[in-house]
Amino acid sequence: MPGSGGYFIFEKEGLGAALCIFVGVVIVWATRMMILGSKLHTDFTIVSELRNDGYYTYFKNIKSGHEHEHLIPFQCMQEVLIARKTQYVSSGRSNTPGYYVVCSQIIMKWQDEHGNVDYALFGLGSRSDLTKWVHKFWEHHVPVYHTPQNVSEASAQNYAAGYDELDKTPLSSMDALSDIETRQRRNIPIWQSTDMKHRKAQRHAANDRRIFRPLFAGVLLSLFLIAMLWVPYWPIEEEMFPDRSPSPVVCMLTVLSIVVSRTYWRRGQKWYIPLVDTLFILTAYFAGLLTAGLGLPITSIYIEAVLIDVLTSGFFLIIIFLVFKLIYFRDRLEKRSK
Numbered sequence: 512m513p514g515s516g517g518y519f520i521f522e523k524e525g526l527g528a529a530l531c532i533f534v535g536v537v538i539v540w541a542t543r544m545m546i547l548g549s550k551l552h553t554d555f556t557i558v559s560e561l562r563n564d565g566y567y568t569y570f571k572n573i574k575s576g577h578e579h580e581h582l583i584p585f586q587c588m589q590e591v592l593i594a595r596k597t598q599y600v601s602s603g604r605s606n607t608p609g610y611y612v613v614c615s616q617i618i619m620k621w622q623d624e625h626g627n628v629d630y631a632l633f634g635l636g637s638r639s640d641l642t643k644w645v646h647k648f649w650e651h652h653v654p655v656y657h658t659p660q661n662v663s664e665a666s667a668q669n670y671a672a673g674y675d676e677l678d679k680t681p682l683s684s685m686d687a688l689s690d691i692e693t694r695q696r697r698n699i700p701i702w703q704s705t706d707m708k709h710r711k712a713q714r715h716a717a718n719d720r721r722i723f724r725p726l727f728a729g730v731l732l733s734l735f736l737i738a739m740l741w742v743p744y745w746p747i748e749e750e751m752f753p754d755r756s757p758s759p760v761v762c763m764l765t766v767l768s769i770v771v772s773r774t775y776w777r778r779g780q781k782w783y784i785p786l787v788d789t790l791f792i793l794t795a796y797f798a799g800l801l802t803a804g805l806g807l808p809i810t811s812i813y814i815e816a817v818l819i820d821v822l823t824s825g826f827f828l829i830i831i832f833l834v835f836k837l838i839y840f841r842d843r844l845e846k847r848s849k
Contacts, residue, residue: 590620591648593616594661597699598611600694611695629671663701677702727773738798766824
């Protein structure tokens with residue numbers, strides 16, 4: 512695919528070159544992730560099972576030979592909570608949407624010999640296997656609760672501060688878990704504790720400082736330099752930059768860069784963000800053209816052509832932003848209906 516990008520560059524098809532190079536980079540990244548994933552399965556041995564004496568885990572690093580095993584006896588378990596988690600399954604067809612499989616997340620709250628409370632997790636996708644686990648907990652008089660909440664994003668460490676925020680009900684019958692192993696077209700709303708939300712906000716703020724704000728500044732600086740050093744030499748037809756000019760590629764890359772650097776996918780983004788970003792783009796372009804005008808004659812037709820490009824970029828930014836907002840709005844409606 513990157514080779515195809517070279518062909519398009521040779522043919523002076525900038526848009527095709529950019530798309531091919533982008534797709535090539537994605538393919539390389541996906542291949543690397545697959546290799547790393549396969550190594551994870553071959554370099555380690557992990558065993559987790561419920562035995563007659565409790566919950567047993569075993570870990571071995573095959574390369575280093577390091578081994579670790581741990582047993583949580585039933586008498587150390589204070590209670591067990593059966594929550595939900597979901598797994599997305601692709602249909603394998605581009606014209607057919609995938610679905611979510613509802614699985615169970617077993618949360619074991621236990622206390623060690625020093626009185627410290629900890630949590631252990633185990634996921635089960637089979638209703639029959641879950642029934643065996645639940646009956647074994649009942650046999651050893653471990654209180655079992657259930658919750659319909661989706662804890663797919665929660666780790667064992669998150670329950671230290673957020674476990675009590677879960678809506679739990681004593682499990683008296685397996686009928687309460689009848690949705691396990693079923694398929695749903697839409698995902699169950701993801702549960703997050705107050706601490707998880709706070710930590711997520713902190714991560715967002717840190718990422719903004721380290722990554723996204725510098726990236727956004729770099730995008731604006733690039734647009735300024737493009738407008739100052741390159742745009743004055745672009746061809747113009749009918750008061751617009753033609754498709755054979757670099758304009759379509761620059762417009763596409765600008766939209767993608769703004770969406771990434773301004774994190775359009777975040778739920779808390781304000782409605783006016785695309786409008787503000789469009790003004791930033793316009794300012795960067797006009798500042799570059801005005802600077803170029805100090806040494807070159809910049810006619811008004813270039814100003815009009817740039818304005819059309821900026822408005823086009825702004826239009827696509829608004830569309831992308833609205834798509835994310837509609838997805839989140841749909842999720843809120845589903846959450847209220849449950």
